[in-house]
Amino acid sequence: MGVVLNLEGGKREQASIAELIALTSADLGRVNELILSKAGSDVEMIPEVANHLISSGGKRLRPMVTLAAAQMFGYAGDGHVKLATSVEFMHTATLLHDDVVDESDMRRGRKTARMIWGNQASVLVGDFLLGQAFRMMVEVGSLDALDILSTAASIIAEGEVMQLAAAKNLETTEDEHFAVIKAKTAALFSAAAEVGPVIAGASRNDRAALRSYGMNLGLAFQLIDDALDYGGSSKDLGKNVGDDFREGKVTLPVILAYRRGTQAERKFWKAAIEDNRTDDESLEKAIGLMARHGAISDTIGRAGHFGGIARDALAPLDETPQKAALLDVIDFCISRVV
């Protein structure tokens, strides 16, 4: 796609999460230990299924956000490690259930758990991880953090149902679509970021700043993910270009191309999304139509809009290495399309 979003008013090095990784590396080691221990069970199938996904090379972006957000406000205990692990478990549970709901075969370049162990195991191990996530939150003992994360759990599920109900509906408006991705993706980023200041006992304003940062980062992240599906390379993504297209998902690039399209083009989209005409030739045509209507570049533009809000959310906070690292995450997410 090659669209470079210039967020800083000047040319910039390729954004990276190296700083975030460096700052959270010790804590993240403890998160990884806790993941292994809390995904453990005498029931063999549980760690097998859980670790298949957990060890499949996810970036651990959400738990790193929690860790950095807690460090940022001088948190000294070990509650942030438990909350970060809870966040990763919630995320993993969602992925396990998502793959069942979407009937996906591949995730992060590997067979999905449901293809190996079946839908049943994916549903139940997801439930187990969610239970374990709540147990860890309870151990931390912050009712505020529990409130934030349990509310996120409800909202995520609500977003997934919303998406299911709107499935294959090409008339979905951009606003309706934002409501879906806000719930299904951004709510967890928002909760992951907010629980940091919460257990650090930071102020109401600091909480609100991190909440807003997480929410807008999550929106940007999802939009870029949706753009990548029509333009990334399989190697980078762990998924193939066109996966969303073949599953008939109505993501923002599709919504924009459909709304801006001619009558004939809309017929094409209906055949593709509603009637599953999603062969390689159709995919190529879809990408062509998106290019014609600026659907990908505008999706990236929308992501930039939310990225900017995330950036301003953190603006009033003291300059700390953690703040700089969290700002880098915004650019990293958006620069994935470059």
Add this chain to the structure above:
Amino acid sequence: MGVVLNLEGGKREQASIAELIALTSADLGRVNELILSKAGSDVEMIPEVANHLISSGGKRLRPMVTLAAAQMFGYAGDGHVKLATSVEFMHTATLLHDDVVDESDMRRGRKTARMIWGNQASVLVGDFLLGQAFRMMVEVGSLDALDILSTAASIIAEGEVMQLAAAKNLETTEDEHFAVIKAKTAALFSAAAEVGPVIAGASRNDRAALRSYGMNLGLAFQLIDDALDYGGSSKDLGKNVGDDFREGKVTLPVILAYRRGTQAERKFWKAAIEDNRTDDESLEKAIGLMARHGAISDTIGRAGHFGGIARDALAPLDETPQKAALLDVIDFCISRVV
């Protein structure tokens, strides 16, 4: 089946939960209101799916146990109503996911949600209800109650995976089977009972008494349920005799009949359970073999054993109407087979 278990050393009226219903009726009215409100969502599909199951005539046994257990220790707030609703939501979420895992068509005499709205909706609405359950627990604000219920959530899922891993294994021992039903069924009864004294600020001993009562009641309940599948009538049960058989479930009646059977009988069981030979003739033969080996009456006997432990768990507590009502529940569960 006609086996009457005489738990009181004398002839007894048909046991009933009338007393429990009477004592909890005002609170249960509030539970029902809360169920409606917390299963609500702007996403239409959520209340539709949730209410299909919630309003399908379940007895609300678990929430009534929570309410009575809280009343028993003089609890005065409204936390027990929220916890009882949480318990019912956890139960409903489990049923929604169970039906997906078991590929069940019918539940309580109605089509399962997955048959009407699909597996996807059942998985996601289950997740939503679980999230809502945790939010209500957080509102109550008791970390002890949160600990008990979140631990139960993990254990239930673990029990379901255990059951999945042992599916169709006729060599399952009785102990292994007890471990499964303890986790998948009894753990929630136990948690439902224990959170009552917990929010009432009762003593450690009182908590332990109610926990033990719930656990053993749950075991008895599940065993009777399994016996009923080979002998109840479709009208009473909301499920048909032989449902478990047709799904190839290895319940205690099957385990006992298999272990006590001749070589030829074991071949029959393997054909039935492992190779799905579960036509009506086979079902009739299965029931005959169970009768020959006392598999049903001994399953009921085991239920009586656990019922006795539940009874003794409450013995040291003051005589209150709630205690009497909870004792009635034991007899009610067991007398369902009469």
